[in-house]
Amino acid sequence: MTAKVAILGRPNVGKSTLFNRLVGRKLALVDDQPGVTRDRREGEGRLADLTFRLFDTAGLDAAPRGSLEDRMSAQSEAAIADADVCLFVIDARAGVTPVDREFAGKLRRHGKPVLVLANKSEGRAGEAGVLEAYALGLGDPIAISAEHGEGMDALYDALVPFVKGEEDDADDEAEAAEAENRPLKLAVIGQPNAGKSTLVNALLGADRLLTGPEAGITRDAIAIDWSWRGKPVILWDTAGIRRKSRVTGKVEKLAVADGLRAIRFADAVIVLIDAGLEIERQDLTLADLAAQQGRAVVIALSKWDMVEDKQKRLKDVKEDMAEILPEIRGVTIVPVSAHQEKGLDRLMEAVFAAAEKWNTRISTGQLNRWLEGMLERNPPPAPSGRRIKIRYMTQVNARPPTFSLFGNQLDNLPESYVRYLMNGLRENFDLWGTPLRFNRRGGRNPFDKDRK
Structure with a gap:
């Protein structure tokens, strides 16, 4: 049975523009003056692989009993009663109005599923209105621009549970499982000769990357498909990143640029620091760079088997990080020895824990x-x-x-x-x-x- 979707909202918020976009034709009249739509208009809506029966309604508005506007609102009420899900449209540029709040309460009383669409949200002008829409108490608003087609992917995701029938439940579960198994994009960065390629080889359990005592062997950011405890990972080994003033030669500049690009595309970043050397400003700069890019960060201390006073060394590193990198205060620091294959599981546990926090949403x-x-x-x-x-x-x-x-x-x-x-x-x-x-x-x- 085809799902029924009703578009609702006060006059002139862009309901008919959204209707036309979803049906793929200009069936509804669109004009800047409010109240152009009077009767309930129906059409076959389509969004990617979703199809549904779509209702465009007159604006919900307070009006004297028996007036034309009152009868128009009654048509909208009938659409609510007939719909499987309601799209409640507000104007993000105007913000939430008293009329919006009144009819949000009316929608709650109907008990039908409601998706709040903050229309006209393109650019900065609509940002405040999108945030105000949380106060309607109808769930997280979806920022869209019906005129420009922005936000249709988010609308698609929100409509899927209501539009797909019970026969598609198995497909929905498969899609959810696919999203759950989406690979974690993980970049390993550090100064030259910190042991990045050796660490990656140890994680993979194979000599996948060229290693050696010479600094600067790796030039390209190498992406490798991998799985850790059944969880898919795309693992990037990057070239060593020195201070900008020390980068010489066209090839090294290209290699550093490739490494920085890997950081931008990563979900999580392991900043590898040679535990046998004093922490340099460049080590902290790299950690700060990953944080500034908004990535989940884990610090790994390599060559831990060569450190004599391990407890003191770990304490010193934690103090340096807390003092100089307040943006990632409390970042996890994991000692590892790639040669002895020690600390690798703990490192990956820390990476996935950091990625989970990175994805946190709080109501x-x-x-x-x-x-x-x-x-x-x-x-x-x-x-x-x-x-x-x-x-x-x-x-x-x-x-x-x-x-x-x-x-x-x-x-x-x-x-x-x-x-x-x-x-x-x-x-x-x-x-x-x-x-x-x-x-x-x-x-x-x-x-x-x-x-x-």
Whole structure:
């Protein structure tokens, strides 16, 4: 049986534009003036391999009983009752309006599955509206641009559970398993002669890469398909990366560029440091580079079998990392000996644990309950006598976890206070060693129920 999908929302938010895009033809009239659509229009919707019956409705709007607008809203109510899933469209540039909130409550009372679509979200103008849409209490909003076709992949993923019938459940499980088994992209970086190729060979259990005492043997970033305990991995061995001032010759410059590109495409990065030498600024720079790129990071100390006072050496490295790399505070440090094949399993366990934290998502409710406690414990400062107000926060992305703070005067929020919040997140949600991102935004608080 074909699923029925209803497009709903107040007037002039782009419902008919979305309808036309999903049916692949300009069946519905589109104009800047509100109220162009009056009757419920139906069409055969298609999104990739999904097909469904699609309803375009008049704008949900408050109107006097018996008026034309009231009868138009009644048609929209009928579409809700008939639909298997509702697409509730808001205008991201206008933000969440009182009418949006009113009809979000009406949709909740109907009890039908609802997907919130923040339309017109292309560019920076719609970012705040997308975040405000969390306050509707209908789940995570999907940022789209019906006019430009942006966000259709996210809409596809959200529609799959509702549009595919029971006969497709086995296919859905297969797709979920495929997503679960997607290879982890792992890059191994470090200075020349740190033992990167030797480590990769030890992980693979074969002499796959050329090694030797000479520095700079590896030139290309070599990608190798591999599996660790049944988990697929794409493993990159990269050329040694020296300080920019020391890089000489066209070939070395190309090799370094190839290694940096591998970092950008990786999910996780092992920063390999020769444990037999003093940590150099370049070692820390490479770790910081991986963190700045937003990758999951693990530090590996190579040639551990050659270290005499192992306990002191490990303590010194941890202190250096904590002091100089606050962005990945608490990063896991794993001693390894590729020649003796020691520490390899522990290293890979740390890599997968770091990747899991890197993918962490925290609900808006959890975040704001946590934030309330942090603000009570240590309120923001009051520069020039005016206290900075942090009203709420939400997670806008993962890989790495990225959060937006909303409030007043956030441009004046000291970096020390941002670090206080970051460390609190790490402590409460076990995000140690993971790069975190914070955006600061002014504007209204969509969680303020007393706001008129």
